[in-house]
Amino acid sequence: CNCNGYSDRCYFDKELYALTGHGGHCIDCRANRAGANCERCKENYYERPEDSYCIACNCDEI
Template sequence: CQCNGHAGECDRQTEDESDVCHCEHNTDGDNCERCKEGFYRRDVTDICQSCNCS
């Protein structure tokens, strides 16, 4: 799976569908390519951290 290093496992799909990552490190998206709402990171391989924004 192509989960950008943010998933320990994924569900394999058919050849016509992309695999589904079980995202960790507060990430989200089909390939764990973005942070969940309220989190941020500087690089796609970094762990998303809580945003202390007001």
């Protein structure tokens, strides 16, 4: 699996394979990451441009 260094665990996802040609789906992404390859920040986090670290938004909910 390609978890971009944010997870050491994954499983084969048949649907993901059908869509992308790659079936590895990462589990338990670290550093506030999400996505099949830990490629984005999880919900309510944003990626700091200078180092790609995911930081909590700390936004007030409306």
